[in-house]
Amino acid sequence: MALRPYIVGNWKMNGLRATLAEARAIDRVAARYPAVDVGIAPPFTLVHAMAEEAQAMAVGGQDVHAKPSGAFTGNISAPMLEDAGARFTIVGHSERRSLHGESDGDVQAKAVAARAAGLGVILCVGETEAERDAGQAEAVVSGQLHGSLPKEGAEGLAVAYEPVWAIGTGRVPSVEDVAAMHRAIRADLVAIYGDAGKGVRILYGGSVNAGNASELLGVADVGGALVGGASLTAESFAAIINAAAMLIEG
Numbered sequence: 565m566a567l568r569p570y571i572v573g574n575w576k577m578n579g580l581r582a583t584l585a586e587a588r589a590i591d592r593v594a595a596r597y598p599a600v601d602v603g604i605a606p607p608f609t610l611v612h613a614m615a616e617e618a619q620a621m622a623v624g625g626q627d628v629h630a631k632p633s634g635a636f637t638g639n640i641s642a643p644m645l646e647d648a649g650a651r652f653t654i655v656g657h658s659e660r661r662s663l664h665g666e667s668d669g670d671v672q673a674k675a676v677a678a679r680a681a682g683l684g685v686i687l688c689v690g691e692t693e694a695e696r697d698a699g700q701a702e703a704v705v706s707g708q709l710h711g712s713l714p715k716e717g718a719e720g721l722a723v724a725y726e727p728v729w730a731i732g733t734g735r736v737p738s739v740e741d742v743a744a745m746h747r748a749i750r751a752d753l754v755a756i757y758g759d760a761g762k763g764v765r766i767l768y769g770g771s772v773n774a775g776n777a778s779e780l781l782g783v784a785d786v787g788g789a790l791v792g793g794a795s796l797t798a799e800s801f802a803a804i805i806n807a808a809a810m811l812i813e814g
C-alpha cells in the first residue's frame with residue numbers, strides 16, 4: 565500500500581449510547597497504530613459525543629444533505645456535521661442509492677457540499693449482482709464515478725468500491741476481480757483528476773472481516789477498507805486495523 569491505509573467503520577443504523585464504550589475502545593486501538601488512518605461513521609445521534617472524546621480516530625457522517633441549511637425535515641447538513649465534530653462523511657452508499665433513490669447527480673451535490681464545509685468525502689460506488697453477471701461491473705462503476713465525483717479536484721476525497729452483492733452477505737469478490745476493479749477505478753480517477761487522481765485512496769467494502777482483511781488489503785490499489793458489521797465491536801475492527809498495519813510494515 566503506497567498511500568496511508570484508511571480503515572473506516574460504517575455503523576449504519578446500529579448504535580445506542582452503549583456503543584460509546586466500543587468507540588472509546590476503537591479509539592485506543594487507533595492510537596496504537598499511528599501509520600493507519602482510522603475512522604468511524606456512527607449514526608448522527610452519536611457523532612458529537614464520539615467526536616468530543618476521539619483522540620486518534622476521525623468521526624464522520626454516513627450521509628449529508630446537499631444544501632447548507634433550510635426546510636428539510638429530518639436531514640443533516642454538512643456545516644452541521646462539521647459543527648458536531650465530524651471530519652468526513654460517506655456519500656452515495658448503495659443503501660442510500662437504492663433505498664432513498666439517490667442518483668449520481670444527488671451524490672455529486674452531496675460531495676461538493678461536504679467539501680465546501682471542510683469535510684473529507686468517502687464516495688461509494690459498486691455494481692449489483694445482475695450487473696456483474698451481465699459483464700457490466702466495470703462499466704457501471706465507471707458511470708457512477710463520472711456521474712458522482714466532484715469535478716473541482718481530488719482534495720479530501722476517497723472512493724469506496726462496494727459491490728452491492730457483497731454487502732452484509734459474507735461473500736467477497738475474488739482477489740483478481742478486486743484488483744481489476746480497483747485498477748479500473750484508478751484509471752478513471754487519473755482521467756478525471758490527472759496526477760492528483762493517483763493520491764485518492766480507493767477502499768474496498770463488502771463483508772470485510774478479520775479473516776479476509778489481510779488478503780483484500782494486500783491487493784494492488786486497495787488503499788483501505790469500509791467495514792460494516794465487523795466494525796461494530798472494537799475486537800473485530802482492531803483485527804482489520806492490525807492487518808493494515810502489518811501490510812505497511814511488511
Ligand SMILES: O=C(CO)COP(=O)(O)O
Nearest residue numbers: 574731732770771792793
Ligand atoms: O456496506 C458496507 C460498509 O459501508 C459493508 O457492510 P458489511 O461489512 O457489513 O458487509
